Amino acid sequence: MTAQELALNIAVNLGRIGRWAAEGKVNRLSQFLNQTDGYVQELEAAPKSAQFQKTFDLFKKTFNELKSDVRSDLKWSEAMFTWANILTHRARLA
Numbered sequence: 001m002t003a004q005e006l007a008l009n010i011a012v013n014l015g016r017i018g019r020w021a022a023e024g025k026v027n028r029l030s031q032f033l034n035q036t037d038g039y040v041q042e043l044e045a046a047p048k049s050a051q052f053q054k055t056f057d058l059f060k061k062t063f064n065e066l067k068s069d070v071r072s073d074l075k076w077s078e079a080m081f082t083w084a085n086i087l088t089h090r091a092r093l094a
């Protein structure tokens with residue numbers, strides 16, 4: 001997959017994760033967090049533009065923090081939605 005496709009796959013998963021966390025449906029969170037982590041690792045190895053690399057570095061830091069403290073609350077969920085939105089818009093720069 002291209003960097004753009006990987007960024008969009010991550011964004012879609014973050015939207016799902018955010019929705020399930022907001023709804024209190026935690027049973028699928030670990031599955032999609034793991035899948036998303038795999039996409040992040042693939043994107044790490046993929047060629048990316050310098051513009052996108054800055055966004056990606058910040059995302060990785062935040063994602064690792066969120067992943068290590070999974071919660072089913074609106075603040076955590078909103079962080080996932082925010083990154084889904086950012087990555088969707090920035091994917092074209094990848």
